[in-house]
Amino acid sequence: MSEPILQVRDLRVEYATPAGPAQAVGGVSFDLAKGEFLAIVGESGCGKSTLLFAVAQLLTYPGRLAGGEVLFDGVDFTTLKPEELRLHRWRDISVVMQSAMNALNPTLTIGAQLTDACKAHTEWSDEKIAQRSAEVLAMVAIDAVHLKSYPFQLSGGMRQRAMIAMALLLEPKLVIMDEPTSALDVVAQRSLMHQVETLRHQLGFAVIFVTHDMSVVSHYSDRLAVMYAGEIVELGPTREVFDRPEHPYSQGLMEAFPSLLGESKQLTGIAGNPPSLVDPPEGCLFAPRCAYANDECRSVRPELIAYGNHQVRCHLVARTRKNDA
Amino acid sequence: MPDAILRVQDLTRLFRVGGFRTRGQLHAIDEVSFEVASGEIVALVGESGSGKSTIARVLAGLYPATSGSFVFEGKAMGRREVRASRGDMPMVFQDPFGSINPVLRVGHALLRSLKLHRPDIKRADRFAEAVALVEKVGLTPGEEVLRRYPHELSGGQRQRLGFAQALASRPSLILADEPVSMLDVSIRIGLLNVMKELRDNEGVSILYITHDLASARYVADRMIVLYAGRIAEEGLTTEVIGSPQHPYTRLLMSSAPDPHLAPTAFEGDDLGEPPKVINPGPGCRFAPRCPLAMDQCVVTTPPMVALSATHHAACYAVKP
Numbered sequence A: 001m002s003e004p005i006l007q008v009r010d011l012r013v014e015y016a017t018p019a020g021p022a023q024a025v026g027g028v029s030f031d032l033a034k035g036e037f038l039a040i041v042g043e044s045g046c047g048k049s050t051l052l053f054a055v056a057q058l059l060t061y062p063g064r065l066a067g068g069e070v071l072f073d074g075v076d077f078t079t080l081k082p083e084e085l086r087l088h089r090w091r092d093i094s095v096v097m098q099s100a101m102n103a104l105n106p107t108l109t110i111g112a113q114l115t116d117a118c119k120a121h122t123e124w125s126d127e128k129i130a131q132r133s134a135e136v137l138a139m140v141a142i143d144a145v146h147l148k149s150y151p152f153q154l155s156g157g158m159r160q161r162a163m164i165a166m167a168l169l170l171e172p173k174l175v176i177m178d179e180p181t182s183a184l185d186v187v188a189q190r191s192l193m194h195q196v197e198t199l200r201h202q203l204g205f206a207v208i209f210v211t212h213d214m215s216v217v218s219h220y221s222d223r224l225a226v227m228y229a230g231e232i233v234e235l236g237p238t239r240e241v242f243d244r245p246e247h248p249y250s251q252g253l254m255e256a257f258p259s260l261l262g263e264s265k266q267l268t269g270i271a272g273n274p275p276s277l278v279d280p281p282e283g284c285l286f287a288p289r290c291a292y293a294n295d296e297c298r299s300v301r302p303e304l305i306a307y308g309n310h311q312v313r314c315h316l317v318a319r320t321r322k323n324d325a
Numbered sequence B: 001m002p003d004a005i006l007r008v009q010d011l012t013r014l015f016r017v018g019g020f021r022t023r024g025q026l027h028a029i030d031e032v033s034f035e036v037a038s039g040e041i042v043a044l045v046g047e048s049g050s051g052k053s054t055i056a057r058v059l060a061g062l063y064p065a066t067s068g069s070f071v072f073e074g075k076a077m078g079r080r081e082v083r084a085s086r087g088d089m090p091m092v093f094q095d096p097f098g099s100i101n102p103v104l105r106v107g108h109a110l111l112r113s114l115k116l117h118r119p120d121i122k123r124a125d126r127f128a129e130a131v132a133l134v135e136k137v138g139l140t141p142g143e144e145v146l147r148r149y150p151h152e153l154s155g156g157q158r159q160r161l162g163f164a165q166a167l168a169s170r171p172s173l174i175l176a177d178e179p180v181s182m183l184d185v186s187i188r189i190g191l192l193n194v195m196k197e198l199r200d201n202e203g204v205s206i207l208y209i210t211h212d213l214a215s216a217r218y219v220a221d222r223m224i225v226l227y228a229g230r231i232a233e234e235g236l237t238t239e240v241i242g243s244p245q246h247p248y249t250r251l252l253m254s255s256a257p258d259p260h261l262a263p264t265a266f267e268g269d270d271l272g273e274p275p276k277v278i279n280p281g282p283g284c285r286f287a288p289r290c291p292l293a294m295d296q297c298v299v300t301t302p303p304m305v306a307l308s309a310t311h312h313a314a315c316y317a318v319k320p
C-alpha cells in the first residue's frame, strides 16, 4: 500500500446510557491509502456512523472517545483543540451526511450555503467564491442556475449531489460519506456512485463510504470492511471479501442478498439479533448467532488477524489458517 | 387468466396539487390494468413516486379511485362497495414501528381481528388460533410472543406480526407495501421466505410492492414494472428478468448492482429521476430519458404490446 493518509488505531467510543456505558465502537483499526476507496458495511446499529463521527472528531454527548488515535497525515486528531481541527475540516477532511435533507439548510439557497462554507474556511473574494461554487456544481452535473435554488426545489438525487459538491469545495484529501445513497432510488444511486468514482479518479481524494447495503459498493470500493457490533470482523480487497468471505458473519451477509441475474436459490439470512453493547457477551460478539461457535468462541474475544492482505476476527478461521501454514 | 381473484381495469387516481396559480392534477396512477391469480405473488416494482402505494391504497379502500374499477373475488368494486369492504384486502406497511399500538400486548389486536373477522371461531378457541397465526409467520413460541409488548419485538418480528395480523381475516390476497424496505439485509430474507411460505402453505396471493428488483425476483411469480404512474412492462418473473424489453426496465436492471456478479457497464449519463406527472401531455412518460425515443413516442401513448401470452411492454420500440 502506498503512504497511508489516515491511520486509525484501536479507536473506542462509548455512549453514556441509563444502563451504563454502551461500547458503540470497540477497538477499530485500519489504514487508508492516498486516493483509496474504503467501504464499511454493516447492519444498522453496528456503529458505522459513530466510527465516522469519531474519525472526523464530531462526537457529541452522550458519545465520548474512550481511547485510540486518528492519525491524519501523521497528526493525531484526537489531541487537537477545536480551533486546530477547524483548519483541517473541509480542507483535509469533509463529511457527507446520511440525509441531505437534514444536512442542507432548507432556508438558504445552495449558492448561499456554498458561500458560507467558503467564507468560514478561506479568505476568497466573492468572484472566486462564485466561480468555485459553479465549478463544484458542474462536477456533479448540476447546472449553475441551481445556485439560486433552495434544497426543496431539487430532486433527492440532486440534493445528494449538491452535498458532494459542497464536500469537494476546498479539495479535501479525504471525503467521508455516511450512507449518501440510502434515500435514493436505484438509478439515482448508481449515477451518484458513478460520479463519486469519476471525481475520485480525477481529483485523487480518498473515500470512506459507509452503507448498510453492500450491493451499493460492491463494484466501486478498493477494500471492504465488515463491521459487527462495533468491531471490524473482516477487512480485505472488496472482490475477495465478496467472493470468499471468511468470517461467518460476512458469509451470512453475502447469503442474505438475492441475486438479480445470477443463480436463483433459496437463502436463509442470519437468525438472531446483535448483542447488547452495554453488556456484551464475553467471547466473540458474533458467537451467540454463529452456527460454528465452540467453547473458545464463547469465552475468548478473538483478535483481528492478518493473512496477506485480508484480516479476519474469528478463532475458527485463525485455527484453520494456522494448520494450513 | 381463468382463476384471477383480482382484476384491475384502467385504475386512475389524480390528486389536486399546487396553489392558486399553479393548480394542477397530479396523475399518481393512470389507467393501470392488471390481474392477480389465486396463490401467486405479484411484484409491483418501481422507483419512489411511481404510484405503487397509491395502487395499494385504492385497492385497500383507503381512498377511492378517480376512475377505473376493479373486481375482487368476483365482486365489482365501485366507490360504495370499496368503503363497505375495507379490510377485504389487508395491508402490511413499510414501517414496522408505525402500525402497531405500543401500549397493548401483541395478542390484543390479533384476538380482536379474529373476533371481528372469524365468527366461526368460538371465544375459547381464539387464543389457540392466534398462536397458530403467529407461528405461521415464524414467531415462536406463539404463546409467549402474544404476551409481549410491541417494543419487545425487533423490526423483523414486527413485520412478521404484520403478516399474522393480515392473515387473521383469512384473506385471499394481502397487499404488502415495501414490507422489508426498512429492515436490515440479514433480516429481509427471512421475511421474504415467510411470504413464499404463506403462498405455498396457505394459498394466499400477495401483491408485493418494492423498489428492489432482486427481492422481487426472489419471491414473485410475476412482475409489473411501473414508471410514472403507468405500467411499462409486465410478465412472468423469468420473462421480465431474463429478457427485459422496455428501455426503462433495462435501465433499472443495469442500475441495480449485483454483488454476486462482476460489474456491468453503466454509461453514467442518465441522471434522470422519474417525473412528477402533473397535467401530462400525451406520449410515453419515459420518452425524455429514453435512448430509443422516436417522434411517435411523444405524440401518442404507446399501447401494451404482447411479447408472449404473459409478457407485455408499453413501448413503440418493442417488436412483438
Ligand SMILES: Nc1ncnc2c1ncn2[C@@H]1O[C@H](COP(=O)(O)OP(=O)(O)O)[C@@H](O)[C@H]1O
Pocket: A015, A016, A017, A022, A024, A042, A043, A044, A045, A046, A047, A048, A049, A050, A051, A061, A062, A063, A277
Ligand atoms: N446518542 C446516542 N446515545 C446512545 N446510544 C447511541 C447514540 N447514538 C448511537 N447510539 C448507539 O450506538 C450504536 C451504534 O450506532 P450508530 O453508529 O448510529 O450505528 P450505524 O450508523 O451503524 O447504524 C447503536 O447501538 C446505537 O443505538
Ligand SMILES: Nc1ncnc2c1ncn2[C@@H]1O[C@H](COP(=O)(O)OP(=O)(O)O)[C@@H](O)[C@H]1O
Pocket: B015, B016, B017, B026, B027, B028, B029, B046, B047, B048, B049, B050, B051, B052, B053, B054, B055, B276, B277
Ligand atoms: N395524498 C396525496 N396528495 C398529493 N399527491 C400524492 C398523494 N399521494 C401520493 N401522491 C403523489 O402521487 C405519486 C405516486 O405516489 P405513491 O403512490 O406514494 O408512489 P410510490 O409508492 O411508488 O413511491 C407521487 O408523485 C406522490 O407525490
Ligand SMILES: [Mg+2]
Pocket: A048, A049, A050, A098, A178
Ligand atoms: Mg448510521
Ligand SMILES: [Mg+2]
Pocket: B052, B053, B054
Ligand atoms: Mg410507496
